[in-house]
Amino acid sequence: MTVQDVRAFNRFYTNVIGALDYSRHLYAPFTLTESRVLYELAHAPRTDAADLRAQLSLDAGYLSRILNKFEEDGLVERSPSETDPRRRRVTLTGRGRETAALLAERADRSVGALLGGVGAADRTRLAEALRTVREILSDGRPPRPEDVVLREPRPGDLGWIVQRNAALYAAEYGFNADYEGLVARIVADFGEDHDPHLERVWIAELDGRPVGCVMCVRDEAPGSARLRLLLVEPEARGLGVGDRLVGAVVGFARGAGYRDVVLWTNDILTAARRLYLRHGFALAAEKPHRSFGKDLNGQDWRLDLHRARE
CATH class of the missing domain: 1.10.10.10 (Winged helix-like DNA-binding domain superfamily/Winged helix DNA-binding domain)
Incomplete structure (x- = not known):
């Protein structure tokens, strides 16, 4: 050349x-x-x-x-x-x-x-070519936070959310197939029926590959948004991806007029809990339970959007 x-x-x-x-x-x-x-x-x-x-x-x-x-x-x-x-x-x-x-x-x-x-086969070739250009011209440097893009899901991304949640939680925490079933139901409900003005999914992308996700959906309690399925791939950790994904949910929920944001997690997810604390969430309740083949301690967290604005 x-x-x-x-x-x-x-x-x-x-x-x-x-x-x-x-x-x-x-x-x-x-x-x-x-x-x-x-x-x-x-x-x-x-x-x-x-x-x-x-x-x-x-x-x-x-x-x-x-x-x-x-x-x-x-x-x-x-x-x-x-x-x-x-x-x-x-x-x-x-x-x-x-x-x-x-x-x-x-x-x-x-x-x-x-x-x-552009036909489907050529789209694949084009994506590979663009990725190759970025990899070669980056001269082998490690990825930077600004290389990560947050975007809306594309066809196939909802399936990726299910697959990667199941695989990562099995590898890192030993969760069984019950967790994959739960994630599949959450994603299917969103895909079949959601209000784009009040509910949204974000995909974090690095070099053309999804490396993270999060979901904001309406909670059963009126006026509350629920943060769900926060995930960051190991290769993208340390780039601030989780912080940006949580921030995206909080900003969207505030703009959509929600009163608060709630979420459920388990205390073994220490990195995620640090993110929630950083964004102003407070622990509301916790309860031990047996799920996904493990004895866990479930936690409910809440962010008051009106107080966070003050």
């Missing part, structure tokens, strides 16, 4: 992207950089301004002007960081989340239209 080969491909791909973005309809009324800032905030709800600057390689003054504009337009809120008072935490408002979702929907439709003319 020569330099000219790479430049020729760049020209080709730039033309493809340009065709998708006719008259800047994808980003209007924002610039490409402003849209990217909104994207990062939507996928990492607990981001500091310094983190944004590093992730996007932006000049501090330029990013400050963008955030000032967003704040004036009611898209973001800024407050002192919980971990470092010298930093400023940036979060999307309800209006900001709606705007980011609209931009994401436009981009999905455009790329979907591009892929609409």
